[in-house]
Structure formats: C-alpha cells, structure tokens
Amino acid sequence: MEIKPLKLGEREARLPLIQGGMGVGISLGGLAGAVAREGGVGIISTAQIGFREPDFDRDSLGANLRAVKKELDRARAIAPEGVIGFNIMVASRCYEEYVKATVAAGADIIISGAGLPMDLPKAAAEAAREAGRETEPALAPIVSTEKAARVVLRYWDKKYKRMPDLLVVEGPLAGGHLGFTREQLDQFVEPGQAASEEISPAYEEEIRAIFKTVLSFEEKYETRIPVALAGGIDNRERARKAFDLGADAIQVASRFVTTEECDADIRYKEAYIRAGKEDIVIVKSPVGMPGRAIRNRFMERVMGGEKIPHSPCHRCLHTCNPAEIPYCITDALVSAAKGDVENALLFCGAGAWKADRIETVREVIQSLFIGS
Missing domain, CATH: 3.20.20.70 (Aldolase class I)
Structure with a gap:
C-alpha cells in the first residue's frame, strides 16, 4: 500500500x-x-x-x-x-x-x-x-x-x-x-x-x-x-x-x-472497551434517522418505548420537534461526553467492540x- x-x-x-x-x-x-x-x-x-x-x-x-x-x-x-x-x-x-x-x-x-x-x-x-x-x-x-x-x-x-x-x-x-x-x-x-x-x-x-x-x-x-x-x-x-x-x-x-x-471522558472510552459484539445495535434517533450505538440502560429504555424527560430545547437539529421526541439527542450525547454512560447515547462504529x-x-x- x-x-x-x-x-x-x-x-x-x-x-x-x-x-x-x-x-x-x-x-x-x-x-x-x-x-x-x-x-x-x-x-x-x-x-x-x-x-x-x-x-x-x-x-x-x-x-x-x-x-x-x-x-x-x-x-x-x-x-x-x-x-x-x-x-x-x-x-x-x-x-x-x-x-x-x-x-x-x-x-x-x-x-x-x-x-x-x-x-x-x-x-x-x-x-x-x-x-x-x-x-x-x-x-x-x-x-x-x-x-x-x-x-x-x-x-x-x-x-x-x-x-x-x-x-x-x-x-x-x-x-x-x-x-x-x-x-x-x-x-x-x-x-x-x-x-x-x-x-x-x-x-x-x-x-x-x-x-x-x-x-x-x-x-x-x-x-x-x-x-x-x-x-x-x-x-x-x-x-x-x-x-x-x-x-x-x-x-x-x-x-x-x-x-x-x-x-x-474516560468512562466513555471504557464503555467501548467493555462492549461486546452483541452490544452494537442500530437505533432510531429522535429525528428519525438510523444510527449505530452501544446498547446500555438508556438504549434499553428507549427501545422499550419509554419517553425520557429532557431539558429545554438546545436548538440543535432543524428537523427536531421537542414536543414529539422520545428523548433529547443533545442531552443524551452530552451525558456521554461527560461520562454518565448508563444515561447516554453512545454512538459508535460497527467495530467499536474490538477496542x-x-x-x-x-x-x-x-x-x-x-x-x-
């Protein structure tokens, strides 16, 4: 090469x-x-x-x-x-x-x-x-x-x-x-x-x-x-x-x-290291697009149909309607970046489990x- x-x-x-x-x-x-x-x-x-x-x-x-x-x-x-x-x-x-x-x-x-x-x-x-x-x-x-x-x-x-x-x-x-x-x-x-x-x-x-x-x-x-x-x-x-x-x-x-x-945060990195192949899932984001993430307690709640309370709108995506979304993607991703990994959306690639x-x-x- x-x-x-x-x-x-x-x-x-x-x-x-x-x-x-x-x-x-x-x-x-x-x-x-x-x-x-x-x-x-x-x-x-x-x-x-x-x-x-x-x-x-x-x-x-x-x-x-x-x-x-x-x-x-x-x-x-x-x-x-x-x-x-x-x-x-x-x-x-x-x-x-x-x-x-x-x-x-x-x-x-x-x-x-x-x-x-x-x-x-x-x-x-x-x-x-x-x-x-x-x-x-x-x-x-x-x-x-x-x-x-x-x-x-x-x-x-x-x-x-x-x-x-x-x-x-x-x-x-x-x-x-x-x-x-x-x-x-x-x-x-x-x-x-x-x-x-x-x-x-x-x-x-x-x-x-x-x-x-x-x-x-x-x-x-x-x-x-x-x-x-x-x-x-x-x-x-x-x-x-x-x-x-x-x-x-x-x-x-x-x-x-x-x-x-x-x-x-180091806890975000450690979530990748702990993840197994079976933990990588395709999820539906609040704005309807498919995405890939690590299965955790947060994702189990979302996939189970639970609507998660969120903070006031941070005006991130123009296709988002705060009154209708099951969870706030900004809240979920900020939680990930800060290391609150069980209450977060942990986006990842298909091979993240290899880390x-x-x-x-x-x-x-x-x-x-x-x-x-």
Missing part, C-alpha cells in the same frame, strides 16, 4: 488520513490537534461544541460559536503546521452561522454531511469575504450513495462552477447517524446486523459507481477530486482494501475514541499504515 500525501485546496496532509468528526465533545481540539500533529487531518465537530460553556443552557448558539474558536486555537497550539478543520452537520439549525464561525476561526477544511451540503460553496465564499481571508477552506461533502454524490456534484457544477476539494464516502459500517434507510443497511451490510465486519458486494459496487461519477466530473473540470472512504476502517487490512478500491484517503473515527488524546485498551493517536495511526 503506497502512502501518498493528501492535497486539500491550498493545504496538504502528510498522510491520507482524516479523523472523523464525532459530535458533542468527542472530537474537539485535543484529538484533532493530536491527529494533525501526526500528519493526518484533524477534525473538530461543531455539534453542540459549546456544551461546557457556562451559558450553554441559556444561549446554546452563542456558546457553540464561541467554542469554535477556542477549540481550533487549542488544536493549533498542538499542531501549528497541521491540517485542521471542522465537521458541520447540514441538519444543524443555523448551519450558515457555523460555516461563518469556522471560516473566520481559520479552518483549513469543512467536511459536511447529515444532509447534502448543496449551498456550502456560497456560505463558505461569503464567510471568507467577511473574514477577509484570501483563500477559502477546502470543502468536502459527505455522501453515502452514488445518487447523493451525483446530486451534489451536478448542483455544484451548475450553480457554482466548482467541484469539492474532497468527497467523503461514508459507508454502512460507520458510527452515529447513517446516511441510509434501514432497508439500505440490510442490503449493504453482510449478515451480522449492527456489528457486521464487512460491507456487502452490493455496497462495493455502489463505491465503484461513485468513483465512476466522480471521474466524469474530473474529466469535465480537468482536475482531481480526491475521495476518502469511511466506515469500518479500523486496521491495516481494511485501510489497504479501501485504497485498493481506489480511495485517495481513509476517514477513521471509532479507533480514535479509545486514545489518550480523545476529548471524551481492548487505551492507545495513543500515534499507535492508532501506525496500526493503520506502518508495515503495510
């Missing part, structure tokens, strides 16, 4: 590795800085990033926007020359304000999913002008199917006359919210349910179809559009398979949870690349 640098707009990462953005206190400046220092792309999630700010319950948006700059500065202090950016969910309320804040803070790249980031080029360009930046950050949509890739590329082509600087293809073995229906998950994952270790041949064909679509736009624009594969890449063999399929980079998330540098110890970021990266 040949390891080549990953060029992202004006910046270049020494390793073709992106650390996945894990929301609400998991991917913050500490983890992103550590990954960037080792040569990968460090990613901070904007999802309720300001949950530790003293005014978070009163002014969630203000707390979050303030924390964007704090966390990027923290990552820069760790990796002054590293490539560091943000993951912003399209489903976020005030999406454009998060784009503006990350651009103004000095992000090198914005990765955006949980919906299709159709107008990200406009938002980023306007934010760069307002911030007086000479160059915009690299822009990277997340897609899961060929149809989604085609829709985004065609729209960016027609409306903005530009292509993404990176396309992230997040497969069915990823953690957290998934870009698939439950029926698609059954189609794209080998038998074994939530903790299945392999994508199906059908999803490999979907990946090849995405590459074919990308190639058509590369030819039109006479440029390279790097593609990163994500979901279930947790060892050297899986990394090699991703590159053999044609990927320019890999995106890895769950492996970084059980590192010393991860920003999560058996706390490692360093460097050890994880070596396990993915060195000796290959």
Whole structure:
C-alpha cells in the first residue's frame, strides 16, 4: 500500500488520513490537534461544541460559536503546521452561522454531511469575504450513495462552477447517524446486523459507481477530486482494501475514541472497551434517522418505548420537534461526553467492540499504515 500525501485546496496532509468528526465533545481540539500533529487531518465537530460553556443552557448558539474558536486555537497550539478543520452537520439549525464561525476561526477544511451540503460553496465564499481571508477552506461533502454524490456534484457544477476539494464516502459500517434507510443497511451490510465486519458486494459496487461519477466530473473540470472512504476502517487490512478500491484517503473515527488524546471522558472510552459484539445495535434517533450505538440502560429504555424527560430545547437539529421526541439527542450525547454512560447515547462504529485498551493517536495511526 503506497502512502501518498493528501492535497486539500491550498493545504496538504502528510498522510491520507482524516479523523472523523464525532459530535458533542468527542472530537474537539485535543484529538484533532493530536491527529494533525501526526500528519493526518484533524477534525473538530461543531455539534453542540459549546456544551461546557457556562451559558450553554441559556444561549446554546452563542456558546457553540464561541467554542469554535477556542477549540481550533487549542488544536493549533498542538499542531501549528497541521491540517485542521471542522465537521458541520447540514441538519444543524443555523448551519450558515457555523460555516461563518469556522471560516473566520481559520479552518483549513469543512467536511459536511447529515444532509447534502448543496449551498456550502456560497456560505463558505461569503464567510471568507467577511473574514477577509484570501483563500477559502477546502470543502468536502459527505455522501453515502452514488445518487447523493451525483446530486451534489451536478448542483455544484451548475450553480457554482466548482467541484469539492474532497468527497467523503461514508459507508454502512460507520458510527452515529447513517446516511441510509434501514432497508439500505440490510442490503449493504453482510449478515451480522449492527456489528457486521464487512460491507456487502452490493455496497462495493455502489463505491465503484461513485468513483465512476466522480471521474466524469474530473474529466469535465480537468482536475482531481480526491475521495476518502469511511466506515469500518479500523486496521491495516481494511485501510489497504479501501485504497485498493481506489480511495485517495481513509476517514477513521471509532479507533480514535479509545486514545489518550480523545476529548471524551474516560468512562466513555471504557464503555467501548467493555462492549461486546452483541452490544452494537442500530437505533432510531429522535429525528428519525438510523444510527449505530452501544446498547446500555438508556438504549434499553428507549427501545422499550419509554419517553425520557429532557431539558429545554438546545436548538440543535432543524428537523427536531421537542414536543414529539422520545428523548433529547443533545442531552443524551452530552451525558456521554461527560461520562454518565448508563444515561447516554453512545454512538459508535460497527467495530467499536474490538477496542481492548487505551492507545495513543500515534499507535492508532501506525496500526493503520506502518508495515503495510
């Protein structure tokens, strides 16, 4: 497996590795800085990033926007020359304000999913002008199917006359919210349910179809559009398979949870280490999307139909109706980040049960690349 640098707009990462953005206190400046220092792309999630700010319950948006700059500065202090950016969910309320804040803070790249980031080029360009930046950050949509890739590329082509600087293809073995229906998950994952270790041949064909679509736009624009594969890449063999399929980079998330540098509470990390394969389940989030998480007392209550009381709305997702949801996803994820693991939603990837110890970021990266 040949390891080549990953060029992202004006910046270049020494390793073709992106650390996945894990929301609400998991991917913050500490983890992103550590990954960037080792040569990968460090990613901070904007999802309720300001949950530790003293005014978070009163002014969630203000707390979050303030924390964007704090966390990027923290990552820069760790990796002054590293490539560091943000993951912003399209489903976020005030999406454009998060784009503006990350651009103004000095992000090198914005990765955006949980919906299709159709107008990200406009938002980023306007934010760069307002911030007086000479160059915009690299822009990277997340897609899961060929149809989604085609829709985004065609729209960016027609409306903005530009292509993404990176396309992230997040497969069915990823953690957290998934870009698939439950029926698609059954189609794209080998038998074994939530903790299945392999994508199906059908999803490999979907990946090849995405590459074919990308190639058509590369030819039109006479440029390279790097593609990163994500979901279930947790060892050297899986990394090699991703590159053999044609990927320019890999995106890895769950492996970084059980590192010393991860920003999560130690009890969150230990929940991964304790989990068995049978504990990985597909759950329905309050906003209707399927997701992958670790079974715990909280999930048993939710899956049993219990409606769990929640705090006043923190205005996280624009599709959420507080009067109808069975539980508040912000409350559940904040509890996870703070270590109250039995009363929390513990998002994870399909292979999270394999974690058996706390490692360093460097050890994880070596396990993915060195000796290959």
